[in-house]
Amino acid sequence: MSLPLPIVGLLLPWATSALLALVVRPYRAPVGWVSVGLGLVSLGSAGVLWAAALGADTAFAGRNDLFRVDALSALVAMCVAIVAELAMCLGPGLSAATPDDARAGGRFRLHGSLFVLAMLVAVTINNVALMWVAIEATTITSALLIPLHRSKASVEASWKYILIGSVGIALAFAGTVLAYFDFVTLLGRRADALNWSLLMHVAPSLHPDVLRLAFVFLVVGYGTKAGLAPMHTWLPDAHSEAPAALSAMMSGVLLAVAQYAVLRWKAVVDLAAGPAFSTQVLLVLGLTSVAVGALSLVPQRNYKRLLAYSSVEHSGLICLGLAFGPAGVFASLLHMLNHALAKSTSFLMAGRILHRYKSAEVDGVSGLLRTMPATGALFAAGVLALMGLPPFGLFVSEFLLFRAGFVSGHVWTTAAALLLAGIGFVALASHLPRMLYGNAPASVAAGEPDRWMLAPIAACAVAMVALGLFLPGVVGSLIGRIVESLGS
């Protein structure tokens, strides 16, 4: 056995699901159901990895150390598996109420599964350059899905996404090459020079100046994928034009995967060059993103774009947290999990709303609680969570994040971020009541089709609240272990 079973269980279902969608043509609904079932297998495997990561530094490693799962991998893999399962349940090709043409269903199951597979490979592989290959593959697979229903806007959005995303990620590869150059020059050629496990080990003996230069390239590169301003320009377009199930995955977890790469590299660079440099870089990028995200929310009238800009804001907060010392990293990782749940809920519900009201404008939607009570309530829950209100988990993680900022001495930056988050709060709060209450337009039929679809979302909402009421031991100790292993 060259690979431990849980890693196979995490990855193989998605490869199988993609293969099935490729072979069974034209697309039929059972393919979709099988992909949902396979997603559950993957989710279960992520749970096994999580449990194992609680007890050991390296939960699982494949032969030749090709794959390696530690606590950080387990956390992000779990986020990906949850959101992917939600997206597969609500994505094109299953609902009787939204009979997408068979072509769209088949394409979504094929490219969507490959997209998830690429994200999961990225977080479980040990080699930094192969992780780069996997993250680049996420760009390719998801760009093909954005114009699922072709229109000028969606073609434009996917062009911006693939061009800016590819250029950004190419810069991250330049950073990887520079780090490898540093390794080879100082320590000689080794086949495993690009493995995380080894890089963390030898980092203190690498040359700090070269690693600083490499880090700039890496942060700009992966930051582009993470939606950090000023490289975020593709994000609002791609996230608002993509089909809802893809937006949920891109916004909920693709950003987290990119942040994962930044965090891994930050740990290496900090060991070599001290934390001062990476802290400065992350503070600037994080605060810029929070500012751009929050201020762009104010004039925005399109609810999918509102959610997209909120992703820029939250991505900026996560980035800030990474610069706030160990307590900040803890808060950031908790925030990542909470954001994945809340943002995917909001985007998936926004997709249902868009389908019913045929309008992506806030002004075009009213009386949501009357026409679609369950969808409306869950959408409200998602947006309220994104605003950072209790009792949702994002309130706790934002609170921890800002506290870490004040405690670590970044008083002005934290105060500015807090003010900006307040502006974002008001902007979102001003739109939500208009959508929920009032009278629905006469053309919009009432009723809630496919109620079963909302069950997984409701479970997700329960999890969001649970994370806000108390911090479950399994979550807290896993994140604690990550912070410890990064040595930050």
Add this chain to the structure above:
Amino acid sequence: MPLVFSQVAVLGSSGVLLCGIILLWRRGVPAYISAFAWQSIVLAALTAAVGYFCDDPQLYWVAGLLFAIKGLAIPRLLRKVARRFERVVEPPPYVNTATSLVVSGLLILLAYAAARPLQAIADAPTRGGMPLAMGLLFVSLFIIVSRRKAITQVIGFLMLENAIALLAVLGTYGVPLIVELGVFLDALMGFLVMQIFLYEIHDTFSTLDAGALNRLKH
């Protein structure tokens, strides 16, 4: 021997960079495609030369792949796209030729400044070429942001990839083969997807002017 090696490295890197700058003053997509094809061929030759001097047979494979994929296959596909859209009038770039050349000169100076820590620790005979590779990286980024036509932006992106490949071969004599293969696969897939979008943009917007892609604002 090291002297010849370092001269070959600098000469080859200069050739690769020069092909990138040619794009800035030639007009017309066919000329851009030729510049890219020649750049890839020079890069492949340089990679093979490094393989010869370092006695590393793996680099011959990389050079062969570079030549086949980026020197022959991708330029051929690009020419096919260009022929299909022959009657599309080339929109003027955002920055005129004279300014472009001045900017690229400044970018190469910047690259020399940025590459100082690299040269400080490198002892390989190829280190003289590393600032040139960084220079090409910056120039390619400039091409992408200053050109309006989507196909030219794709060529700029391909040159950016060449710059990184050059940096890798000069600094580290090539990344491990499994990584190299992954990168080639991604580069090829990425290009093919971009090519699909070139057709999609043309079909939906009736132009390849990326400046026309401005429906989505705010």
